[in-house]
Amino acid sequence: MTVPCFPFSAIVGQEKLKEALVLNAINPAIGGVLIFGEKGTAKSTAVRGLKNILELVSSSHQVPLVELPLSATEEMIIGTINIPDTLKTEKIQIEYGLLHKANNGIIYIDEVNLLEDHLVDVILDAAAMGVNRIEREGISHEHPSNFILVGTMNPEEGELRPQLLDRFGISAKIITETEIKIRKDIVCRRLAWEEDKESFSSNWKDEEKNLGETIEKARQLLPQVKLDEKYVELAIDIALEAGVEGHRADIIICKTAKTLAALYKRLEVNEGDIYRAAEYALNHRSDSIPTPPDKNPPACHTSQHEIPPATSQPSPQPTTPPHPI
Numbered sequence: 001m002t003v004p005c006f007p008f009s010a011i012v013g014q015e016k017l018k019e020a021l022v023l024n025a026i027n028p029a030i031g032g033v034l035i036f037g038e039k040g041t042a043k044s045t046a047v048r049g050l051k052n053i054l055e056l057v058s059s060s061h062q063v064p065l066v067e068l069p070l071s072a073t074e075e076m077i078i079g080t081i082n083i084p085d086t087l088k089t090e091k092i093q094i095e096y097g098l099l100h101k102a103n104n105g106i107i108y109i110d111e112v113n114l115l116e117d118h119l120v121d122v123i124l125d126a127a128a129m130g131v132n133r134i135e136r137e138g139i140s141h142e143h144p145s146n147f148i149l150v151g152t153m154n155p156e157e158g159e160l161r162p163q164l165l166d167r168f169g170i171s172a173k174i175i176t177e178t179e180i181k182i183r184k185d186i187v188c189r190r191l192a193w194e195e196d197k198e199s200f201s202s203n204w205k206d207e208e209k210n211l212g213e214t215i216e217k218a219r220q221l222l223p224q225v226k227l228d229e230k231y232v233e234l235a236i237d238i239a240l241e242a243g244v245e246g247h248r249a250d251i252i253i254c255k256t257a258k259t260l261a262a263l264y265k266r267l268e269v270n271e272g273d274i275y276r277a278a279e280y281a282l283n284h285r286s287d288s289i290p291t292p293p294d295k296n297p298p299a300c301h302t303s304q305h306e307i308p309p310a311t312s313q314p315s316p317q318p319t320t321p322p323h324p325i
Helices: 015-026 042-058 074-078 083-089 117-129 180-195 199-205 205-224 229-242 248-261 271-282
Strands: 033-036 065-069 080-082 094-096 105-109 131-136 139-145 148-151 168-173
Touching: 015 033, 015 042, 015 168, 015 205, 015 248, 015 271, 033 131, 042 065, 042 105, 042 148, 042 205, 042 271, 065 083, 074 080, 074 117, 074 131, 074 168, 094 139, 117 131, 168 271, 180 199, 199 205, 199 248, 229 248, 229 271, 248 271
Parallel strands: 033 148, 033 168, 065 105, 105 148
Antiparallel strands: 080 094, 131 139
C-alpha cells in the first residue's frame, strides 16, 4: 500500500511557493520554477503534494516524480544507445534515462546549485524543447520529454551561473514562518498526519479534488485569455527597468500573467497580473523589481485568499489579482 503524501492543500503558509507550482502545473511553458529557501520550509513536501494533485487531474494514469540525485551522471539523465545489442539485432536498442521516466511528470532537483552545470544545461534544454535526444557513435534517437522542472537552492551553499538562472522561468523566495499561530498550525498538522496518514489525507480529500479541478479548468481557459498590447508594453517596460538582459524575462512575464488570469477565472490580463508575474519572473534575474503605482498596491500586500474553487463563478476583473492560495 502506498503511504499518502502530506496533502498539498494542507500546507500552511508558503503561498508564493504553492502558487508558483500551480502556475507551472497549469502552463508548463512557463519553464519551471526555482525555489530559494532554507531547509525545512515544505519545498519537497509541496512538490510531492503537487504530484498527487496532478494525478487527480489526469485520473487515468500516475504522474511520475523524478527526484534527481546530485550524483546523477549524464548517461543516467539522458540515456544511451546499447551499441553491441543494436549491432546484434540490427534494431536500435535504447536504454532510457531519467528524462524519459519523467515525461508528463515532474523533475525535482533539490540543491540544484550543487549539480554540475553541464547536467543542469541538459535538463533545461530538454525542458525548453520538450524533446530529449540520445546520441552515440552516429546513431541518434529522440523521445518526448515534457515535464515540470522544480529546482531548489540555498544561495548560501553556492550560486548558479547567471546563464542557468535565466533559463528557469519563474522563481519564489520563501522563508521560515515567524508568526506563532502559523508555526503552531504547521506543527499540529504535521503531527496529526504522522499519527494517522490515511485519516488525515482523507480529511483533505475535497480540498485536493477542488484544487485539481481548478487547475484543469484553468488549463482549458488559458488558450482563451487575451493579453492587450498595452500590457505587453508594460511587461517590457518592467523588464527594462529591472535591467535584465535579453528578451526571456519579457516573454515569461506575459506567459505567467496569462496563467494568473486563467487561474483566477478571467479572460483578460490586467495590470495586477503583470506586476505579480514580474515578481515571479524577476526574482532570480534582477535585484531591482519594479513595484506598481501607489494606486495599485502589490497583490502580495493584500489579505490572503485561497485559489478559487473550481465551482465558483468568474469574479469581476480586479485591478490586482487576489493573494494566491
